[in-house]
Amino acid sequence: MNQSGSSSEYGIKSILCPATHSLGVSQGLWGQRAGLVSQYGSMLGAGNQQVRNVMVEVTNDDLERAIRKMKRRLKDDNGIKLLRERQYFRKPSELKVLARKERDKRIAMKAFRAKLKWITARQARLIREALLHHTSSYLSRSLYISTIAECLRTLSLPAPTEIQ
Secondary structure, eight states, rough: OOOOOOOOHHTOOSSSOHHHTTTTTHHHHHTTTTHHHHHHHHTTTTTGGGOOOOOOOOTTTTTTHHHHHHHHHHHHHHHHHHOOOOOOOOOOOHHHHHHHHHHHHHHHHHHHHHHHHHHHHHHHHHHHHHHHHHHHHHHHHHHHHHHHHHHHHHSSOOOSSSSO
């Protein structure tokens, strides 16, 4: 008699219709309107749309709490975004443009990572040289601080065009 799966599977004792099955609500709570939604849903164009179900258990006939729980679950699982997302045909020219933008972004990120690697290696080398110079020549504290400041100033220079 159950139209949308076994009722014992979800712990619900009455008949479910597809319109209320996603809420996990028995048909008795919705009355006759639930049956109308399932009967005429295909005429309204529901057959062409993608269906996503969210199961929520209704306890003590508290429908408002079940709806809040369902909305929270949809929000947590990014379900609302998926429901709003339209799936449509993309022209080949549009796909080429998107692929080119993605490729350019990938190349720019690769160049950025290479520059960042070069800058951090240079920074480590300059600080190591400053520390070695300080310990070997017994510079005063003020000269040591000025050496570190000089190293940090040189780091703000633009990176060379060739990255090794």
